[in-house]
Amino acid sequence: MTNTGHMPRPVRLAILDDHELLLDSLSSWITSNAPDFDLVLRAQTWLDLVHSPNFPTELVFLDFQLQESVSIEARVRTCRAVGAKVIVISSLDTRESRERALAAGAEAFLSKSLPMNDVMDAARAVVGKALDPNAPRDWRPAPPGASAQKPRLSQGEEEALRYYVSGLSTKEVGERMNVKYETAKTYLRRVREKYARVGRPAGKKADLIRRAAEDGYLQ
Numbered sequence: 001m002t003n004t005g006h007m008p009r010p011v012r013l014a015i016l017d018d019h020e021l022l023l024d025s026l027s028s029w030i031t032s033n034a035p036d037f038d039l040v041l042r043a044q045t046w047l048d049l050v051h052s053p054n055f056p057t058e059l060v061f062l063d064f065q066l067q068e069s070v071s072i073e074a075r076v077r078t079c080r081a082v083g084a085k086v087i088v089i090s091s092l093d094t095r096e097s098r099e100r101a102l103a104a105g106a107e108a109f110l111s112k113s114l115p116m117n118d119v120m121d122a123a124r125a126v127v128g129k130a131l132d133p134n135a136p137r138d139w140r141p142a143p144p145g146a147s148a149q150k151p152r153l154s155q156g157e158e159e160a161l162r163y164y165v166s167g168l169s170t171k172e173v174g175e176r177m178n179v180k181y182e183t184a185k186t187y188l189r190r191v192r193e194k195y196a197r198v199g200r201p202a203g204k205k206a207d208l209i210r211r212a213a214e215d216g217y218l219q
Contacts, residue, residue: 011127014041014056016049016075017089021064023110024198029116037123039154046070050213056082059127062106063098064090072097074213077102077167081209085126089119150215151194158217160187163210 015028017023023042030039041057043049046068049060060079064072072088079086088101102110107126110119117189153161156177163173174184188208195202195211202208 002131010036011059012054012057013037013039013059013061013123014043014049014084014213015039015061016043016046016053016066017061018036018044018066018068019030019063020044022172026116030120033116034120037120041217050078057121058083059085059087061123062086062088062090063111064088064101064109065092070213072101073104073146073166076101076106077165078141078209078213080105081206087126147162149198149200151191151200153191153194154185157191157194160184161208161212165209165217 015023015026017026023044027039027042030037037059041049041052041054043052046066049055055146056079060093062072062075066075068071076088077085086106087110088106088109089110089112089114090101093113098109108122110122114122147173153169156179159177160173163176164170168176170184170188171181173188174181177184191201194210197210200211202211
């Protein structure tokens with residue numbers, strides 16, 4: 001009798017690490033030894049990751065010590081905003097780096113010295129059945145050069161945007177800026193309107209985080 005059951009599909013995985021040899025080593029090991037993961041994206045820079053047609057994936061391995069100006073907090077939040085689970089990997093296994101990564105929303109923080117079997121076991125534990133079937137899978141960042149369409153924001157609008165995409169609610173944005181709730185709400189509405197005018201709609205918070213990441217507002 002033929003077994004008609006379906007094998008679970010592999011988890012779509014991306015790796016961001018600016019050390020080419022380590023990236024090659026991770027990629028080769030996963031491809032050869034972890035058939036339950038489909039390594040669809042490997043990148044050495046943040047822009048290479050988010051501008052890839054294969055992004056977002058279901059799981060992302062992020063190098064903590066990326067030699068770029070985009071902070072680990074911004075990278076984790078952007079990945080989470082588009083439905084990806086995040087594991088931060090680092091050769092700098094300190095309490096501060098671990099706390100920063102986890103506070104930003106990473107599911108796990110792993111040392112690069114861990115055996116790969118342990119790394120992938122952690123990945124399986126993170127993914128489990130926790131993937132959200134309703135999370136957006138069709139998000140695509142604006143292509144390189146989109147900054148030419150960057151809207152001109154007032155100082156108040158830019159400040160409100162930075163606070164909002166860092167994870168604060170509209171009410172908390174107002175409190176941080178020492179303005180009324182309605183004022184903070186108006187700032188954010190104007191930000192969305194200005195993005196819409198340049199053909200880059202940002203109606204949802206995930207969209208706004210994406211735009212902020214593209215235009216350098218995430219620090």
